[in-house]
Amino acid sequence: MLFAKKNKKLKFENLIILTNEVYRFIIREQFRKVGVEPNKITIEPETKNTAPAILADALFLKKQNPNSIMLVCPSGHFIPQVKLFEECVLRGLEQLKKGELVTFGIKPTKHETAYGYLRLSESSNLIPQKVSGFIEKPEKEKAREMLASGNYLWNSGIFLFTAKEIIRAFEKFSNNTLLHVSESLENGSFDLDFFRLEKDSWSKCEDISIDYAILEKVNNLSVVPFDGKWSDLGSWDALWDEQKSNQNTLVKSTNVSTIDCDNSLFRSEDNKTQLVGLGVMDIVTIAMPDAVLVANKNRAQDVKKVVENLRRKSIEQADNFPKQYRPWGWYESLTKGPQFQVKRICVLVGGKLSLQSHKHRSEHWVIVEGTAKVTINNKTIMLKPGESTYVPLGFKHRLENEGIIPLLIIEIQIGSYLGEDDIIRYDDIYSRQT
DSSP states (O other), rough: OGGGGEEEEEEEOOOOOEGGGGGGGHHHHHHHHHHHOOSSSEEEESSOHHHHHHHHHHHHHHHOOOTTTEOOTTTBBBBOOHHHHHHHHHHHHHHHHHTTTEEEEEEEEOOOOOOOOSSSOOOSSOOOOEEEEOSSSOOHEEEHHHHHHHHEEEEEEEEEEEEEEHHHHHHHOOOHHHHHHHHHHTTTTTTEEEEEOHHHHHHHHOOHIIIIITTOOOOOOOEEEOSSBBBBOOOOHHHHHHOOOOSSSOEEEETTESOOOOOEEEOOOOOOOOOOSSBSSSSEEEEEESSEEEGGGGGHHHHHHHHHHHHHHHGGGGGGSEEEEEEEEEEHHHEEEEEEEEEEEEETTTOOOOOOEEESSSEEEEOOOOOOEEEEEEEEEOTTTOOEEEEEEEEEEEEESSSSOEEEEEEEEEEEEEOOOOOOOETTTTOOOO
């Protein structure tokens, strides 16, 4: 794991990532930027919660090494006190030697209603001990009582298992999940440097968390308390809480102007959009290139309800990001109309789009930065910034970056249909399935 690179007592292999289809190229690009090469990126055909996801990688690890130990970490957690957390992991490893499954609990700092809780079995002392119960997100008064008792920890969703021990627990308590995940893993396939779980078997898995499926049923679950700074950054109000200072409860990004505002988060994710707040308090306002969220800060945990509402209305912002990542780089839509669309396209150094054609649109490319190698039918040309070319409807074409800096172009599409599925591929160096 990344946090243990300099710890002589902890030695981890490279990361194994499990994610959804829509995030695969974003994740690949993020790791490229920090210079980390994951051991494996597994793609879920659909989201099935944490139980099938954890089991899939446990089965993979057991094949690699029957004695594999896995530290399961959600991607969005913020733990600045690295050494303190590493000490907790070492205490967890001692529990594994006793045949325990291990979860990590966070010492509460407030009566939080957005987290689940773990009830301690022995005492409120911050020592490794058995978990005696799980409490779902409580009402405010119940949360106050649990905080005052000192006998509860926040459920972090961070776990430490041996692969064979967690698989043994699935054999006992969730054998159907084990059957379907095993089949999905066995029939999965590699796509570029991603491993795709097989869809049909995966779809039969129950949508269930590891807590419900396994941890609430076993008698060998221990918790290692963590008495340090932690946030799951699971909502916009959590981000507000993390970024605010004691003196100032107004948090804002660049491209934001406020007058007489308090206890609020203003964030503009688009450098072309100036976000302005006037005389408001207790709100979260997030401006994206294609949508704006305005919410009471106390309702920030309910953003998923907004997404569900958008999906019911078939509004594309529910699932489509303004910037779409690909193995060769990324593109974003700048503007679109009934029969035209303007995109900005970035091709990374060495990137090469597939040789393709379109049935319903023509394209005009204008080079902004870098040098483009352009193939149109059987003709290949090199274009510099300020130069352009036209790709007629139906012509085979390809765009490549053989230069030393990223290639940036503006693409103007004109046609009766402009969907991303209007692509006929003849050759693709990435051998993409999708």
